[in-house]
Amino acid sequence: MNFYDIFQPSPVQEIQFCERTIFVKRDDLLHADFGGNKARKFYGFFEEDLSRYKKIVSYGGHQSNAMFSLASFAKLHNLQFDYYVKPLPKFLKSNILGNFRNALDFGMNLIETSDYQKIMSGEIQFSEPETLFVKQGGAMPEAESGVKFLAKEIETFAAENAISELAVVLPSGTGATAVYLQKHLKFNVFTVPNVGDAEYLTKQFSDLVPEANLHPTVWDSTKKKYQFGNLYPEFYLIWQKLFAETGIEFELLFDPKTWLLLCENLKQVPYPILYIHSGGTAGNASMEARYLRAGF
Secondary structure (H helix, E strand, C coil): CCHHHHHCCCCEEEEEECCEEEEEECHHHCCCCCCHHHHHHCHHHHHCCCCCCCEEEEECCCCCHHHHHHHHHHHHCCCEEEEEECCCCHHHHHCCCHHHHHHHHCCCEEEECCCHHHHHHCCCCCCCCCEEECCHHHCCHHHHHHHHHHHHHHHHHHHHCCCCCCEEEEEECCCHHHHHHHHHCCCEEEEEECCCCHHHHHHHHHHHCCCHHHCCEECCCCCCCCCCCCCCHHHHHHHHHHHHHHCCCCCCCCHHHHHHHHHHCHHHCCCCEEEECCCCHHHHHHHHHHHHHCCC
């Protein structure tokens, strides 16, 4: 299989939601193993000569979308993949599902560690010459080249549809996709912090793109503070509503808060809106199981 096929332009679908016409950029359809923003952020590695490496090392959540894509990428290139996580929940150990199962099926070497914070802070480093180290979620300069392609696709879509002003909306974890997209896009980018708050996300932007004038606009909730990974009835409800009204399955961890904030801020955006579906639906099985166990 030619894996470069996944970088063909993703389709745009028109939907009606929150009493508004919204375009959805279906990056979730790029490829089953490299969908969404991970396809964009890891594009640079496809262009790189990896012959000097023997393994890939990364870290993050035990249902991370990046974990799944990196496991598939490593298998494709015959590389070992070591992935560091906090100690696993008991339920997951006895109920292997979602991205966790997919990554294990691709040969991931999972390493539970009590030193996870030291890895995140950089106190523990992986600098061996034969190791390709990938920061959590792919938040690194190598992510820029693939996101630049996304910006070109969006501008082509706007030109073909005679759209002179466009609001581009997407969720953020590390913020890498959003900030590189704003850097290369003439339209305004709006994003929602999911892992931390607006202050955290702005710092993440600055680490990658120091120029503040190239940063996206951040929408965060003023009504309620959300803790990343926690379960909220409004998240589950809007996720269900989106599928019922549009037929599109969105991701259940990042997309719900983003859609809630988008609906709250619609009056601020009088021109057309393009929502970037960043993929990650392979992890929905584990998230929905959590909601069902909690009685939602």
